[in-house]
Amino acid sequence: MTGLTTHILDLTLGLPASNVTIELYFQEESSTEWTPLKTAVTNEDGRLDSPFLSEKELKAGSYxxxxxxxxxxxSKNINLPNPPFLDKIPVRCNIVDIPGHYHVPLLVSPWGYQVYRGS
Incomplete structure (x- = not known):
């Protein structure tokens, strides 16, 4: 797969995180505004059914x-404070090499997360 993809793993349950809403934004180099591009929901494998952006849609810039x-x-009935410690996790990355594959995995628990450029 090429383009921009993601995968979420729930470290608390040791499973892929399904039914997680993810929003994607883009920022032009000359702007301070973030433009909404897409919203998607992870499947049972914690992935999107197709790339967030295909190689053809991908352009250099900040995402x-x-x-x-x-x-x-x-939704997992985990005893959390209200509001939870982590609610929405923003991850910003810059894409410079087009064409290419950019995979952004998220490892998460209610109390922490890790993100990296995967393959």
């Missing part, structure tokens, strides 16, 4: 993925 993880953990 922000916003993972709605608070509502995911509330």
């Amino acid at each position: 922000e993925l916003v993972f709605h993880i608070g509502s995911y953990f509330r």
